[in-house]
Amino acid sequence: MEMLTEDVFWLLMAAVGAVAVAFLIHFIAFRRSVVHPPSLVDESSVSSSDFSEMTIKSKNLQRAQTVKAKSKAPDKHPLQAAHLKGHTGVVLSLDFSVDGKYLASCATDRTVRVWNIKDFLEKDHKYIRVNVEFDCAKSVSISPDSKAVVGSTEDGNNVRVFKLTRKKDGTGACSDVVDFPKEHNAAIISAAIASTGRFILTCYSDTTFIIWDLKGEVLAKEDTKQMQNHFACISPCGRFVACTGFTPDVKLWEVVFAKSGEFSGVTRAMDLKGHKAAVYCCAFSKDSTRAATVSKDGSWKFWNQDVQYKLQQDPHLLMTGKYKHSGPAQIGLSPDGLVAAIAAESSISLYETANGSLATTLDNVHTSPICRLVWDPLGRYFASCGGNDKHIRVWHNAPGYRAQMADCKNKIFNAKSDVLKERLRQQIKEAEQSLEAIGAQSNGI
Numbered sequence: 001m002e003m004l005t006e007d008v009f010w011l012l013m014a015a016v017g018a019v020a021v022a023f024l025i026h027f028i029a030f031r032r033s034v035v036h037p038p039s040l041v042d043e044s045s046v047s048s049s050d051f052s053e054m055t056i057k058s059k060n061l062q063r064a065q066t067v068k069a070k071s072k073a074p075d076k077h078p079l080q081a082a083h084l085k086g087h088t089g090v091v092l093s094l095d096f097s098v099d100g101k102y103l104a105s106c107a108t109d110r111t112v113r114v115w116n117i118k119d120f121l122e123k124d125h126k127y128i129r130v131n132v133e134f135d136c137a138k139s140v141s142i143s144p145d146s147k148a149v150v151g152s153t154e155d156g157n158n159v160r161v162f163k164l165t166r167k168k169d170g171t172g173a174c175s176d177v178v179d180f181p182k183e184h185n186a187a188i189i190s191a192a193i194a195s196t197g198r199f200i201l202t203c204y205s206d207t208t209f210i211i212w213d214l215k216g217e218v219l220a221k222e223d224t225k226q227m228q229n230h231f232a233c234i235s236p237c238g239r240f241v242a243c244t245g246f247t248p249d250v251k252l253w254e255v256v257f258a259k260s261g262e263f264s265g266v267t268r269a270m271d272l273k274g275h276k277a278a279v280y281c282c283a284f285s286k287d288s289t290r291a292a293t294v295s296k297d298g299s300w301k302f303w304n305q306d307v308q309y310k311l312q313q314d315p316h317l318l319m320t321g322k323y324k325h326s327g328p329a330q331i332g333l334s335p336d337g338l339v340a341a342i343a344a345e346s347s348i349s350l351y352e353t354a355n356g357s358l359a360t361t362l363d364n365v366h367t368s369p370i371c372r373l374v375w376d377p378l379g380r381y382f383a384s385c386g387g388n389d390k391h392i393r394v395w396h397n398a399p400g401y402r403a404q405m406a407d408c409k410n411k412i413f414n415a416k417s418d419v420l421k422e423r424l425r426q427q428i429k430e431a432e433q434s435l436e437a438i439g440a441q442s443n444g445i
Contacts, residue, residue: 084392091385100378106137152191180216196238203232244279286335298325321356338403343370359399
């Protein structure tokens with residue numbers, strides 16, 4: 001009985017071993033057939049080392065195709081006027097000059113570049129390159145005479161002024177650099193120079209903003225009392241500073257100068273009230289009578305701030321619209337105030353401020369969330385840069401031309417002067433011609 005039991009035990013062990021060997025042989029054959037299908041590879045003519053090399057090449061090819069697919073740039077949109085390439089790092093900020101001749105940009109490649117707008121519709125785009133020594137500029141603003149660029153630095157966390165020289169052929173260089181002293185420890189989130197050339201603004205990530213003269217002396221230091229600042233800008237008229245933050249109100253201050261040109265002080269002017277959550281960004285029309293704001297509550301608002309605020313008059317809310325809310329957003333207002341552009345994620349939506357209707361959407365035009373959106377003061381273009389994108393994209397203001405035509409037609413209906421009617425008809429004709437030119441460029445004509 002004991003011998004019989006022992007024989008059965010060994011027979012069972014042999015059977016289990018045979019099954020295991022058969023499974024192992026089948027598994028190896030299956031793996032080889034998956035990596036190298038018999039119909040594609042002749043095993044009799046390929047060694048084992050060749051198989052290993054082919055497997056590595058196949059994996060590398062798949063990895064390269066995956067990376068290429070993720071980093072593929074968006075296709076050209078019909079409204080794209082220019083695709084500015086030159087920066088080798090991520091573009092962080094943009095600014096158009098007051099005269100509409102230049103566009104300044106800065107990037108993580110430690111350069112500031114000043115582009116010539118007249119080349120936007122050409123294949124080659126000229127620019128002046130300025131190296132940011134031992135640092136990186138994270139915001140830029142062009143001086144009113146376009147002879148200097150004001151930037152805020154990443155590591156130094158201060159203001160740096162780059163003075164420019166230009167030649168007749170459009171080329172140029174940086175002739176001098178001036179560093180302002182570091183005045184505040186919180187990070188600078190906005191820096192700009194007034195169109196009057198009288199002062200420079202720096203806004204910080206806490207609740208502080210500082211007004212400087214052009215030599216680097218502090219004129220005023222203010223507390224916004226908004227728990228946290230999100231954005232700040234100077235009105236095109238050079239009088240007002242607007243600051244958005246954690247609170248639902250946008251606060252405006254007037255920077256006052258005496259007739260002699262001496263600085264008098266900073267006074268509270270007015271508030272843009274009505275949002276229900278924090279405001280991300282704000283923008284002005286060219287004449288500073290209109291403003292646009294965009295909020296975390298998923299709404300954007302259009303304001304008439306041409307009021308007698310010294311007599312306690314509040315700005316008038318003209319329009320409230322909704323946008324696809326998906327995180328922090330940028331807003332830009334066309335110079336004539338007829339179109340508001342809102343950048344959320346990697347797309348841009350354009351709305352008519354007259355009725356809040358959506359004019360068009362530029363879907364996924366950057367490879368990452370858009371971090372800056374600015375308008376050409378002449379109303380021809382607006383430009384954008386993405387949070388992880390090395391390129392700048394410049395767009396035709398086609399919705400603005402259509403809105404201008406509609407606005408002029410409404411004004412003709414109410415106009416009493418023949419001279420005014422004729423001027424409005426001429427504006428309509430010019431807008432139509434601009435739209436035809438945009439269409440011709442889009443069609444490759």
